[in-house]
Structure formats: structure tokens, C-alpha cells
Amino acid sequence: MPRKPLKGDVAADEAVYGAIRRAMHMGRLAPGTKLQEPALARVLGVSRERVRKALHRLVHEGWLTAIPNRGTFVPTLTVEEMREIYDVRSMLEAAIVRRLSEGHTAAAAKRLKAHVTEEKVATRRDDRGRLFELSGEFHVLLAELCGNDELTRLLRGLLTRSTMHFSIAAPQQLTNCAGPHDHGDIAEAILGGRADKAAKLMLGHLAGLVTLQASRAPERQSTDLEEAFRGIKARQTKTGAPQGARSN
Amino acid sequence: MPRKPLKGDVAADEAVYGAIRRAMHMGRLAPGTKLQEPALARVLGVSRERVRKALHRLVHEGWLTAIPNRGTFVPTLTVEEMREIYDVRSMLEAAIVRRLSEGHTAAAAKRLKAHVTEEKVATRRDDRGRLFELSGEFHVLLAELCGNDELTRLLRGLLTRSTMHFSIAAPQQLTNCAGPHDHGDIAEAILGGRADKAAKLMLGHLAGLVTLQASRAPERQSTDLEEAFRGIKARQTKTGAPQGARSN
DNA sequence: TGGTAAAATTATGTGCACATTACGTCAAGA
DNA sequence: TCTTGACGTAATGTGCACATAATTTTACCA
Structure with missing residues (x-):
């Protein structure tokens, strides 16, 4: 294969990152919501490791807060x-x-x-x-x-x-x-x-x-990830078969 | 074991992070030095993944710069x-x-x-x-x-x-x-x-x-990781057998 | 019936192996 | 002799599986 469009799949990382960021920006995720990695991976149709990397980046940038051995949460801004x-x-x-x-x-x-x-x-x-x-x-x-x-x-x-x-x-x-x-x-x-x-x-x-x-008092939002990410896909059906479908 | 000192081994992460940060602070690492993950893992006596995580964090905080598929480098501050x-x-x-x-x-x-x-x-x-x-x-x-x-x-x-x-x-x-x-x-x-x-x-x-x-013009420093991290250990010989020693 | 403890389940964190990519080296042709 | 091409090696990036920790459920005792 002379040329392949994927160059380290940095585009996929950006897509996952953007999807979560967009969901927060659209107010779909309530403060305090727990972002579970397997659920996110299933909803977005990507592997769990990619979700992990995106979450780590978001935590570093201050968008999310991580508690060791507990998970990643939407921060509750005081x-x-x-x-x-x-x-x-x-x-x-x-x-x-x-x-x-x-x-x-x-x-x-x-x-x-x-x-x-x-x-x-x-x-x-x-x-x-x-x-x-x-x-x-x-x-x-x-x-x-x-x-x-x-x-x-x-x-x-x-x-x-x-x-x-x-x-x-x-x-x-x-x-x-x-x-x-x-x-x-x-x-x-x-x-x-x-x-x-x-x-x-x-x-x-x-x-x-x-x-x-x-x-403004932050009203309660939906905490269902399935519904929160409706219409917000990581990639625009670029790859027909996402590797989220595991064999086990 | 009633109590174990490792709580998710967040201490080890901090140790690796601190070791690299200390080496930079002591002027051991010249600007432009490539920080190779296997070499760092071998020198510090920890796994490669731990080095990876520390490097990613340092990159996010601006201490290091990463080029995709190329590696992590000590930034050359203009x-x-x-x-x-x-x-x-x-x-x-x-x-x-x-x-x-x-x-x-x-x-x-x-x-x-x-x-x-x-x-x-x-x-x-x-x-x-x-x-x-x-x-x-x-x-x-x-x-x-x-x-x-x-x-x-x-x-x-x-x-x-x-x-x-x-x-x-x-x-x-x-x-x-x-x-x-x-x-x-x-x-x-x-x-x-x-x-x-x-x-x-x-x-x-x-x-x-x-x-x-x-x-002040930055003078040339040692780029040998072995020498750069001399005396700067991640953990004080806590684990006797580091898994950084690979078979190949 | 309520509370506590233990076990099971689920999720996170990490080590490991493989695929892919970039760099260095050598050889062949001009 | 210099340039260009291909091959080999080494490092990075990612998917996968297992160990560990926390939460929930259930069962048992008061």
C-alpha cells in the first residue's frame, strides 16, 4: 500500500475529544456526571483506550476532574x-x-x-x-x-x-x-x-x-450517556466497522 | 495484607514525573534532547507505560514537546x-x-x-x-x-x-x-x-x-540519559527486579 | 424489620504484545 | 564520487488481557 489515510489516527483522537467537548458545550452533561469509559467507548464506537486518552487530556485541560480509582467526572464549579x-x-x-x-x-x-x-x-x-x-x-x-x-x-x-x-x-x-x-x-x-x-x-x-x-442555578440535566451523545458522533461514519465490536 | 502502601501506585507516577522534572531543573538535559521511552524506563527502573504517562503529562504542562511518531524532546525555548x-x-x-x-x-x-x-x-x-x-x-x-x-x-x-x-x-x-x-x-x-x-x-x-x-547562551550539556539521571532515582530501589529489562 | 458484613460485579489501572512508522545503512546506477 | 532507492532496525502508538479497587446487592443476624 503506497499511501494510507491514517497517520497515527490522530484524527480519531481529535474526534473523540471533540465529541465529549461538544457534548459538554451543548449542555448535555450535568455537573457531577460520571463519564464511564466502557459506556463512552460503546456509545462513540471507539476503543476504550482512545476514550481514556481523550479523558486524560480533558482532565489536564481542566474540563473534567479525575479521582484516582474512582473515575472521571464533570466538574461542579463552585x-x-x-x-x-x-x-x-x-x-x-x-x-x-x-x-x-x-x-x-x-x-x-x-x-x-x-x-x-x-x-x-x-x-x-x-x-x-x-x-x-x-x-x-x-x-x-x-x-x-x-x-x-x-x-x-x-x-x-x-x-x-x-x-x-x-x-x-x-x-x-x-x-x-x-x-x-x-x-x-x-x-x-x-x-x-x-x-x-x-x-x-x-x-x-x-x-x-x-x-x-x-x-443562574444549574438545573438538572440528563445523566444518560446514550441520550447525551445522541447526534454527536466521534467520526462521521468514516470507517464502516468500528473496532468497538469486540469478540468476547 | 491489611494495609498496602500502594494506592493505585500514584506515588510511582509522581516519582517518575519528579525525576524527569528534577533532571531538567538541575540542568542535566540539554534543549533538544530526545527522551526515548525504553531508555528512560531502563534507567529509572520502571515500566515503559509509566514513563509514557509521565512524558504525556510533562508535554501537557509545557515542559516537553512531543512530535507524533517521532518522540518527546526537551523544548528549545526561543x-x-x-x-x-x-x-x-x-x-x-x-x-x-x-x-x-x-x-x-x-x-x-x-x-x-x-x-x-x-x-x-x-x-x-x-x-x-x-x-x-x-x-x-x-x-x-x-x-x-x-x-x-x-x-x-x-x-x-x-x-x-x-x-x-x-x-x-x-x-x-x-x-x-x-x-x-x-x-x-x-x-x-x-x-x-x-x-x-x-x-x-x-x-x-x-x-x-x-x-x-x-x-546567557545555553551551553552544551550531556545528552546521555544514563549520565543525566545519575543520582536521580524514581524510587529508592523499592522494586529489586524492574520489568524494564526486556528479552530482546 | 433494620443494620451490618461479605461476596459478586463492575470499572479503573497497568503490564504486554503487536502493528505501524520513521530513521539509518548499504548498495547500485549514473 | 555523488545521488537515489530499498532494506533492516528501532522506536512509537495502540489494542488487549489481567490485577486491583470500589460499589452494589444480598444474605444473615440482632
Whole structure:
């Protein structure tokens, strides 16, 4: 065989990882849910080892929590922990908008304007899913415009962890950020070079988010893995015969 | 057996992880060194799977870099990457000292004073090893005094990554922070409630560190794993017959 | 009838063997 | 002599089976 499409099957790993991540993002998995490896392997149609690797990765990234010899669970974010995450975000993002206000390239300004425009379009169309996505990307975009990859990675991790709990709490009827116009105001302050105002707006924005999240009580979700992963397949029926069908 | 010391052998995992981490911290492993799993397993006297798990964890935490189907390597920190890390640290630590300056408990002031005193003692005794340790802990201590665990974890990760390259570059003859009295000045500004001065001192302190590191060129180290891990054992000859000795 | 203890079952964790892939070496042709 | 191709070796990645630990169920005793 000259060429084979599978190069270490890193795609399969990514698929399993993405499937679990997507299920959490869609609010299918309630906090405290135990993710059993055999059940997940059966539902997703992959081997248990692949599920194990994906779970380990998710644990390392903070999406899940593992208890030795007990299993892997969807974390139950305390109000205190959430407040801490937003506290760190406040430190970083205030510094970010300050720096961008004090100086940025023309290309950065262009990207920022384009993003705000896109958010306005999504708001006008009432496209909640797209707006949710864009709202998160806004904060990552600001980090990216600083040109610091380390900063971007760090902030993205914090953001995913906070929005995760957000989407778990009330997935269907939420806007990721308090007011969509907040982002526009912040961008305007940055582009106008008003560092203090931009930082103040950002701090108020984040404070609004944390109160918004704290107000929502996480309602009970389905804990049945079979139902939780309905429609969320690891791979799009790429391989007809998954090796999940064991001989024993 | 009523009680067994091994509870899932999480201790062994930690030992292997710590051994590799210690070897890096001691500057035994040169940047670019390939960490082969069989060789590591043979040297440390543990199974290959345990080495694999430790390597995966180290990769996730940013200590090592993995290339699919190629192996795991000691990362070669670019000057740019190092600058980025210190940039993020500047953002966080400036906010930290500002917050502490604006208000802190009496217990916090006590811990801070005690640490500065301890550093002075180590400096007077010319105890480089202890001073290196204390210098790193100073920055973690400031994060801890904010009472934010998330912040502490994040900053500790950044600090270990930056000091890692530090110790790799020149392990024997370094002081972790530019001037030991810097910490004393910063602490004094915090205790005096002078937020702007404390932030300014911290920024200058970190800027001094990054220039200090950039000036040192990483000299060539030993790439022989056998020699690199001499004296650094995972477990203290607990298991007499390691299963790392394979038949082939 | 309620509580406790023991056994069975289920799930996690780990060692092992094999498949696949990349790297080094040697030989043949230009 | 240099380049290119193929072959052999070694390391990584993954599926599999067993050992260990925890949970649940059941049975027995108070």
C-alpha cells in the first residue's frame, strides 16, 4: 500500500475529544456526571483506550476532574472558583485592553472592527449560536492582537473553563456576554486610545458576566450517556466497522 | 495484607514525573534532547507505560514537546517565547502587587515580612540553592496572598517554565532573581500601600530577569540519559527486579 | 424489620504484545 | 564520487488481557 489515510489516527483522537467537548458545550452533561469509559467507548464506537486518552487530556485541560480509582467526572464549579477565574481574567484582560489602547497596528484595528461588525450582524439576525461563538472569540481576539501566543493560550483556557459552566447552566437561552454592545464600546475605547476607559469597561463587562452566571442555578440535566451523545458522533461514519465490536 | 502502601501506585507516577522534572531543573538535559521511552524506563527502573504517562503529562504542562511518531524532546525555548512568558507575568504580577498594596490582612503582612527575612538570611549565608528556591517562592507567595487558587496555579506554571530555562542555561552559578534586595523593596512598597511604586518595581524586576536570561547562551550539556539521571532515582530501589529489562 | 458484613460485579489501572512508522545503512546506477 | 532507492532496525502508538479497587446487592443476624 503506497499511501494510507491514517497517520497515527490522530484524527480519531481529535474526534473523540471533540465529541465529549461538544457534548459538554451543548449542555448535555450535568455537573457531577460520571463519564464511564466502557459506556463512552460503546456509545462513540471507539476503543476504550482512545476514550481514556481523550479523558486524560480533558482532565489536564481542566474540563473534567479525575479521582484516582474512582473515575472521571464533570466538574461542579463552585461560585467561588468561578469568581476566581473571572478575577484572573480581569487582571489579564484589563492589561490587554490597556496595551492595545496605547498602541496597535492598522491590521489589528481592522480585525477588531470586522469582529464587532460580525457580532452586530449576528445580533440583528438573532443567531444565538453564532453570537455565543463570537462573544467568546472576542476576548481571544484581543489577546491575539497583542501578538503574544502564550497569553492567547492562557486566556483561551480560562475562557473555555468559564464559558463551559455557562453553557452547562443554561445552554439554550443564553448570550455569552452580558450585552453585545459591550464589546462594541470596548473596541471603540481601544481604537480611540482611551486606555483607562477601555480597562474600566472591560472590568465592568466581566463583572456583569460573573453576576449573570451566579444568578443562574444549574438545573438538572440528563445523566444518560446514550441520550447525551445522541447526534454527536466521534467520526462521521468514516470507517464502516468500528473496532468497538469486540469478540468476547 | 491489611494495609498496602500502594494506592493505585500514584506515588510511582509522581516519582517518575519528579525525576524527569528534577533532571531538567538541575540542568542535566540539554534543549533538544530526545527522551526515548525504553531508555528512560531502563534507567529509572520502571515500566515503559509509566514513563509514557509521565512524558504525556510533562508535554501537557509545557515542559516537553512531543512530535507524533517521532518522540518527546526537551523544548528549545526561543528568546521570543521567553519574552512572552515574562510579558504575561508582568501583566499578572503588576495587578497582584497593586491589589496587595491596596489592601491586605495582617497575616499576609506577617508572611511577607517573614519571607523577606528568610531571603536575607540565605543571602548572608551565601546559600545559593536556598536562595534560588526562595526567589521563586516569593512570586508564588504574592499570588497566594491574593487568596485566589486559580491565580496561584497559573502563576506557578509560568514561573516554573521560565525558571526551567533559567536553570538549564546556567544551573550552578545563578541567583534566581536579579537582585535579592528587589524583593525587599517590592515588599516594602506593598506594606506601605504604595501601589504604583510596587507595580513599577515589579515591572522593573521582571524586566531585569528577562535581560539577565537573554544574555546567557545555553551551553552544551550531556545528552546521555544514563549520565543525566545519575543520582536521580524514581524510587529508592523499592522494586529489586524492574520489568524494564526486556528479552530482546 | 433494620443494620451490618461479605461476596459478586463492575470499572479503573497497568503490564504486554503487536502493528505501524520513521530513521539509518548499504548498495547500485549514473 | 555523488545521488537515489530499498532494506533492516528501532522506536512509537495502540489494542488487549489481567490485577486491583470500589460499589452494589444480598444474605444473615440482632
